[in-house]
Amino acid sequence: MSKKLMTRTAGLALASLMASTMIGGAMAEEDTIKVGILHSLSGTMAISETTLKDAMLMLIEEQNKKGGLLGKKLEAVVVDPASDWPLFAEKARELIEVNKVSAVFGCWTSVSRKSVLPVFEELNSVLFYPVQYEGEESQRNVFYTGAAPNQQAIPAVDYLMSEEGGAVKRWVLAGTDYVYPRTTNKILEAYLKAKGVADEDIMINYTPFGHSDWQTIVSDIKAFGSAGKKTAVVSTINGDANVPFYKELGNAGIKAEDIPVVAFSVGEEELAGLDTAPLVGHLAAWNYFQSADTEVNAEFIDTWHAYTKDDKRVTNDPMEASYIGFNMWLKAVEKAGTTDSDAVIDALVGVSVPNLTGGYSAMMPNHHITKPVLIGEIQEDGQFETVWETSGLVAGDAWSDYLEGSKDLISDWRAPLSCGNFNTATGKCGGSGS
Amino acid sequence: MSFLKSFLLLLCLLTGFSGAVIAQEDLESLRPLVNALAEGKFKETEQQVADLAATGNPAVAPLLEALGNGDLQFRKSDKAVFITRSAGKGYQLIDPLTHEVAGEASRSEVTKIKVNNGLRRSIRAALGSLTLMAKDPDVRKTAAAAIFKAKDPEAIESLDTAIAKESDDDVRLVMEQARAAAVLNSDGGDADRLEAIDVLASMGNRDALSLLTGFAASAEGEQKAAADKAITRINKSLALWGNAQNIWYGVSLGSVLLLAAIGLAITFGVMGVINMAHGEMVMIGAYVTFMVQEMIRSSAPWLFDYSLLIALPLAFVISGGIGMAIERGVIRWLYGRPLETLLATWGISLMLQQAVRSIFGPTNQEVGNPSWMSGAFELGQLTITYNRMWIIVFALLVFAGLMLVLKKTPFGLFTRAVTQNRRMAASMGIRTPWIDALTFGLGSGIAGIAGVALSQIDNVSPNLGQGYIIDSFMVVVFGGVGNLWGTLVGAMTLGVVNKFLEPYAGAVLGKILVLVFIILFIQKRPRGLFALKGRAVEA
Amino acid sequence: MMTSFLFRTLDARAGIFIGLMLAAIILVPALNLLVPEGSTFHVPTYAVTLMGKYLTYALLALSVDLVWGYCGILSLGHGAFFALGGYAMGMYLMRQIGTRGVYGDPILPDFMVFLNWKELPWYWYGFDMFPFAALIVLLAPGILAFVFGWFAFRSRVTGVYLSIITQALTYALLLAFFRNDMGFGGNNGLTDFKDILGFDIQAGTTRAGLFAASGLALVVCFLICRAVTRSKLGKVLVAVRDAESRTRFLGYRVEHYKLFVWTLSAMMAGIAGALYVPQVGIINPGEFAPANSIEVVIWVAVGGRGTLVGAVLGAILVNFSKTWFTAALPEIWLFALGGLFVVVTLFLPKGLLGLMDKGWSALRRRPAKDTAAHGAEPQPAE
Structure with missing residues (x-):
């Protein structure tokens, strides 16, 4: 009796084992170049990341229309890491080992990037990371096409401190409690103090993910702003929590003329869920706005609308970063003549491609890129209007000069240095330790 | 929406000035100043605004108003400045001084005169001095406030x-x-x-x-002493008001929790179904609101202020209908196996989320506040936002309505009978399966109308329900399963406790403390705040 | 009569299970390491890690089945114990990084350096030693479960109330671990591990070894669970599950029994977490998410509650389908997964194992006796 049961159980177990090895054994066919797309399509981050998946598919389709790459067609491999961080690592491994992709475009949150880093290092593949982040990282296999803090946070604060920005003297640093706001606020705090802002003129506040009841905090901001000095809020509040925050802000009557809020994580996509009329004049700092008045941007928006068959779909900064990253990869592969990781990684440094705001972005030796920094004010139609921009391009700084642990560190992946965390004080690669 | 508002304001202003006869040459003397706005950066524009205001000419007020609203543009060809109004694909050009229609222009022919916050501040101040003598007392008040x-x-x-x-x-x-x-x-x-x-x-x-x-x-001196004294006085009174404010915020948070939990109090509390898809019912209600508003926006914009009232019955019917479908299709096979309802409804919840994501896309959808729900008013030193206030009122109304239905109607009687003793109720001739379906539908429908309210303060995205499901369960369990009064008191208690903790402990720690408080409280009263008594307890 | 029959089938089942597990422990690493890569019999490292992860999930499911299937305690917070075990292991792995972190600080983990911490917090002491970390893997979940259970069971918190406060527990821990001030890396958690017990964590041999260790842990814990459930104590547990008051009136100290099995189960979940972390390379507060704990319960239900083997089967099967769906149907996989849960609850009330038994009895043309009757008959929530 137990024999038959045994064969059944064994059969089932074997089947599942076989199936998983089959996935493992499936070989990539050689007539296309595969590109992995690692963005969450379900779970909490789907709200932001799905757009980037669509943008990547669009870019790949466009490139195939132009004849592909190295005479081959590009093929997108889409997986869903489901906003589950360990799953990101697993899926990254699957893309590289099983699907044999040549490069991966993906991740949004810092933790997803941290989760996949060891995988890319171990399997020596290439990741393009298209989102603004906290910096303090430079990895050989990763190319950061989003903004580092010095390409977003510091110029924004500079603007607000200027006469034109309102000569702000008192600062609320409000953020969601995770690593990007923590680090950005650390950097800003050090920066503000260096600029002579007193301790009591800085208020730091952290809220949990998805925080939806902002009454207390908005009234705290109001109270903090009534000390007779010009006050501004620097918001690193994460995606989901922004809508209730701005709704509360609008209803509580905090006007941009009185207490402006400058946000680093609010773009066109986030505003699409909001009635922006009460928010006109609040600010955001990015490297791209949909309103950028250039030909290449107009073309990009048209393609996007045609691809999504939706005239109202907005574009945003991480999409531009994906666009830049993708074009850089194309150029580097052409330059190297192969998709081999080592060759592409070497070829990428120094590559320069047009961005959507009318200039060129170049890949720096620290695997960050040069970008213009724009400050935009929210308009009634949910778009931003650029009110200020840096005069030239700003190069991304992997290691902040305003943090104790990283002020001596630099990154340069070119030979002979080839080091992501070279310590200029000790003259050694490998961080600040002894 | 807000264009309409500013336009109305403009109209007010115009009528306010129609009394004063403005000579044509006065207006024309302003023309160079106005056209100068087409040139220069923010700093220069600021000076130009000051110059315009200094003329004291009342015709400047609507002009500045338009500038502040971003409706002032200049024609690229001749740098003439116009007030523009969207008309089809392009703009209608309106003379900024005489307010006569001066032709049309496509979008590429004109350029907007940019404004930033600093400029908006100067415009506000200039407008203040200019409109201080206007006819409409509201305009005068705004003007004074601007000054x-x-x-x-x-x-x-x-x-x-x-x-x-x-x-x-x-x-x-x-x-x-x-x-x-x-x-x-x-x-x-x-x-x-x-x-x-x-x-x-x-x-x-x-x-x-x-x-x-x-x-x-x-x-210095006496002035400083007086100012310091005044500051202490204000601070003292503000501290007192602070407590009132915390209570208000707490009640407001409590009403949100109540709304989110009250449907669950029926499906879970009364019927015993561990309904993990409850949050998705709330989400569906919010999406119904979104669809109603979309339809109104495209075909009947004047109805916008009534959008929520239209959405309420629709959300109730749609969420309730989906709830009944779930009950008939899945849950009715699981009575007597309540823990299994957890698994099935979890599966349903995943599918509903994905369905909404596939249909509407993963991004947030815009649900606007009708005008009677935006803004705030002052009560003493308390700023009370209209949307929060209406949500509190609404939550209490829903609660009262539900109580009425359950206590005073035959349907309520049947529901109570079925949940208390299914077999005996059936013996008395009650169609228990039908009552089950209706009750589940009622619970889901109420979740749906909660979604209408929550769409006013939160994201409308496929994840909406996930954010509320845990809190809802906490509220129902804390209040005592099966007792609606418990849900009310539970929601309000948790709301107020949370808001009193938040200023001291911060939002994150405050929430943790509330959870620990719930855990400890359940040790003290293992059946919640209002425990059901009687034989059902040990069933 | 009934029970003896039951145990006989369990015996057979357990035999098969242990046999299969041992075979996998030997075969998979062997096929991975010894067979060359081109061969059809080669198991890629990717698959080894994946299966290793499944095994740790299986162990977690086993621990839930022990309390839910045999003692009627529906825990919606077992993910907390899993994550605590994982964090203990993660802290050990963090300390092993030493100067290889990006800042090269010999003592402080990277996230502390960039948050400008100067000293290692006291609760990080000792984690540089593996035995200490291993002890904490057991003790942290164990002590938490003991304290929590001691209060809850003594106050006679039962049924759905207990389920919800376990959920509150894991939710509170989730929020707490999110806080960067706690010193556990906040949302990013602990990552970038280099080696474990001196072995390179990325090496194929280490991965195979971790797979084998997970398999072994699963077998050992399975045997412990079986010993517990088959002993006299196990019978009391079943009695508690089926009629708690009656058992109490018979003179048993119900809360002691519950507390024992609850703590034991939490420790097993901790071990599962500890084995999980080095294989996936990251531990973060997401593991505390209430949704994860609910999913574990679903694995158990899919496999068949109160059967131990069913829990393992369910965990492996659901996770395998998840892996497969997220790659094959990235846009709509939630429909498939959600549908699976609904179908299983509606049509397979006793889980997959119940289905097998049914098929088995039909095959034997026996009167359709419910072999797993006591196992799959769930209790009312109240």
């Missing part, structure tokens, strides 16, 4: 004239406050300033505090 913010000493004179003429007490008070602010900012004499400090002290709000603190930092 208060700008605290421009040069406005004192015009304020004095305006105060002397003012017939409306409310408006006069605001004007006096504006004057006080301006006086503190000027180099007026001792007596004048002390009087101003008094006026501000009696205002007693944050704006006054802000002014006084700024003033006290640089003042």
Whole structure:
């Protein structure tokens, strides 16, 4: 009796084992170049990341229309890491080992990037990371096409401190409690103090993910702003929590003329869920706005609308970063003549491609890129209007000069240095330790 | 929406000035100043705005209003400045001074005159001085408030004239406050300033505090002493109001929790179904609101203020219908196996989320506040936002309505009978399966109308429900499963406790403490706040 | 009569299970390491890690089945114990990084350096030693479960109330671990591990070894669970599950029994977490998410509650389908997964194992006796 049961159980177990090895054994066919797309399509981050998946598919389709790459067609491999961080690592491994992709475009949150880093290092593949982040990282296999803090946070604060920005003297640093706001606020705090802002003129506040009841905090901001000095809020509040925050802000009557809020994580996509009329004049700092008045941007928006068959779909900064990253990869592969990781990684440094705001972005030796920094004010139609921009391009700084642990560190992946965390004080690669 | 508002305001302004006959040449003398706006950066524009305001010409007011709203554009070909209004694919051009239609232009032919926050501030101040004598008391009040913010000493004179003429007490008070602010900012004499400090002290709000603190930092002698005294007074009263404010915030948070949980109190509390798809019912209600608003926006914009009232019954029917479908299709096979309902409804919840994501896309959808739900009013030193207030009212109404249905209607009687003793109820001739379906539908429908309300303060995205499901379960369990009063008291208690903890512990720690509090509370009262008594307890 | 029959089938089942597990422990690493890569019999490292992860999930499911299937305690917070075990292991792995972190600080983990911490917090002491970390892997979940259970069971918190406060527990821990001030890396958690017990964590041999260790842990814990459930104590547990008051009136100290099995189960979940972390390379507060704990319960239900083997089967099967769906149907996989849960609850009330038994009895043309009757008959929530 137990024999038959045994064969059944064994059969089932074997089947599942076989199936998983089959996935493992499936070989990539050689007539296309595969590109992995690692963005969450379900779970909490789907709200932001799905757009980037669509943008990547669009870019790949466009490139195939132009004849592909190295005479081959590009093929997108889409997986869903489901906003589950360990799953990101697993899926990254699957893309590289099983699907044999040549490069991966993906991740949004810092933790997803941290989760996949060891995988890319171990399997020596290439990741393009298209989102603004906290910096303090430079990895050989990763190319950061989003903004580092010095390409977003510091110029924004500079603007607000200027006469034109309102000569702000008192600062609320409000953020969601995770690593990007923590680090950005650390950097800003050090920066503000260096600029002579007193301790009591800085208020730091952290809220949990998805925080939806902002009454207390908005009234705290109001109270903090009534000390007779010009006050501004620097918001690193994460995606989901922004809508209730701005709704509360609008209803509580905090006007941009009185207490402006400058946000680093609010773009066109986030505003699409909001009635922006009460928010006109609040600010955001990015490297791209949909309103950028250039030909290449107009073309990009048209393609996007045609691809999504939706005239109202907005574009945003991480999409531009994906666009830049993708074009850089194309150029580097052409330059190297192969998709081999080592060759592409070497070829990428120094590559320069047009961005959507009318200039060129170049890949720096620290695997960050040069970008213009724009400050935009929210308009009634949910778009931003650029009110200020840096005069030239700003190069991304992997290691902040305003943090104790990283002020001596630099990154340069070119030979002979080839080091992501070279310590200029000790003259050694490998961080600040002894 | 807000274009409409500003347009109405514009209209008001125009009618306000129609009394004054404005000579044509006066207007034309402004023309060069107006057309100058087409040139220069923010700084220069700011100066131009000041120049325009200095003319004192009332025709400047609507012009500045348009500039502030971003409706002022110049034609690229001849740098002539116009007020523009969207018309089809392009703009209708309106002469900024005579307000006559001056032709049309495509989007590429004109360029917007950019404004930033600094400019908006100067426009607000300029408008304040210009409209201080307008006919409409609301406009005068706004003007005075604008001067208060700008605290421009040069406005004192015009304020004095305006105060002397003012017939409306409310408006006069605001004007006096504006004057006080301006006086503190000027180099007026001792007596004048002390009087101003008094006026501000009696205002007693944050704006006054802000002014006084700024003033006290640089003042000396008697003035400083008076200002310091006023500051202490205001701070004291604000601290008192702070407590009232915490209670209000707590009740407001409690009402949100109540709304989110009350449907669950029926499906889970009364029927015993561990309904993990409850949050998705709330989400569906929010999406119904979104669809109603979309339809209204595209075909009947004048109905926008009623959008929520239209959405309520629809959300109730749609969520309730889906709820009944779930009950008939899945849950009815699981009675007597309540824990298994957890698994099935979890699966349903995943599918509903994905369905919404596939249909509407993963991004947030815009649900606007109707005008009666936006903005805030002041009650003493308490700022009460309309949307929060209506949500509290709405939550209590839903609760009362539900109580009525359950206690006073035959359906309520049947529901209670079925949940208390299914077999006996069936023996008495009640169609228990039908009642089950209806009850589940009722619970889901109420979740749906909760979604309508929550769409006003939160994201409308496929994840909406996930954010509320855990809190809802906490509320129901804390209050006592099966007891609606428990849900009410539970929601309010948790809301208020949370809001009193938040200022001290911060939002994150506050929430953790509330959870620990719930865990400890359940140790003390293992059946929740209002435990059901009787034999059902040990079933 | 009934029970003896039951145990006989369990015996057979357990035999098969242990046999299969041992075979996998030997075969998979062997096929991975010894067979060359081109061969059809080669198991890629990717698959080894994946299966290793499944095994740790299986162990977690086993621990839930022990309390839910045999003692009627529906825990919606077992993910907390899993994550605590994982964090203990993660802290050990963090300390092993030493100067290889990006800042090269010999003592402080990277996230502390960039948050400007100067000293290692006291609760990080000792984690540089593996035995200490291993002890904490057991003790942290164990002590938490003991304290929590001691209060809850003594106050006679039962049924759905207990389920919800276990959920509150894991939710509170989730929020707490999110806080960067706690010193556990906040949302990013602990990552970038280099080696474990001196072996390179990325090496194929280490991965195979971790797979084998997970398999072994699963077998050992399975045997412990079986010993517990088959002993007299196990019978009391079943009695508690089926009629708690009656058992109490018979003179048993119900809360002691519950507390024992609850703590034991939490420790097993901790071990599962500890083995999980080095294989996936990251531990972060997401593991505390209430949704994860609910999913574990679903694995158990899919496999068949109260059967131990069913829990393992369910965990492996659901996770395998998840892996497969997220790659094959990235846009709509939630429909498939959600549908699976609904179908299983509706049509397979006793889980997959119940289905097998049914098929088995039909095959034997026996009167359709419910072999797993006591196992799959769930209790009312109240």
